[in-house]
Amino acid sequence: MHIHIGLSEVTRETISELLGQLLTSEYALYLKTLNFHWNITGHSFISLHQLFEANYEWLKLIIDEIAERIRTMGYTAPGAYRTPDKSIVTAHNHTKNLTVGAMLAELVADHEALIRKIRQVIDDISGMHDYASEDCLIQWLKGHEKNTWMLRSHLLHTPEA
Ligand SMILES: [Fe+2]
Numbered sequence: 108m109h110i111h112i113g114l115s116e117v118t119r120e121t122i123s124e125l126l127g128q129l130l131t132s133e134y135a136l137y138l139k140t141l142n143f144h145w146n147i148t149g150h151s152f153i154s155l156h157q158l159f160e161a162n163y164e165w166l167k168l169i170i171d172e173i174a175e176r177i178r179t180m181g182y183t184a185p186g187a188y189r190t191p192d193k194s195i196v197t198a199h200n201h202t203k204n205l206t207v208g209a210m211l212a213e214l215v216a217d218h219e220a221l222i223r224k225i226r227q228v229i230d231d232i233s234g235m236h237d238y239a240s241e242d243c244l245i246q247w248l249k250g251h252e253k254n255t256w257m258l259r260s261h262l263l264h265t266p267e268a
Pocket residue numbers: 144160
């Protein structure tokens with residue numbers, strides 16, 4: 108059925124592709140954060156275990172929002188592992204025990220990479236009149252910036268960082 112919402116098929120396809128790239132990276136960060144939630148140790152265990160849980164729950168929420176936005180554009184939401192090479196989140200070595208400081212540093216770097224990616228996507232789609240996607244992207248950007256601040260605040264007080 109034809110989608111007649113004031114956005115051309117080319118525009119909707121372009122936006123869906125960009126959102127699909129974002130979905131892949133958000134999913135990678137979700138899995139990494141979940142794993143760190145399980146494997147965190149040390150004197151700040153409870154606070155970081157809970158912070159990581161809040162982070163992955165938020166990531167799960169926005170992954171769903173991204174996928175549903177792609178569906179709204181009329182395209183198929185990709186499997187999260189569709190293009191792992193496009194993921195901008197650093198690879199996670201599941202067999203390596205990271206220090207608390209290393210976990211926090213990785214998460215900060217990954218959230219920052221996603222902030223830059225989202226900012227770029229907003230720039231890329233500006234002028235396409237897809238105000239709803241821009242609004243969503245700004246909300247996701249704000250969330251990542253807040254998470255980065257919270258993670259970095261722990262990092263400053265972690266000796267092994
Ligand atoms: Fe848990």
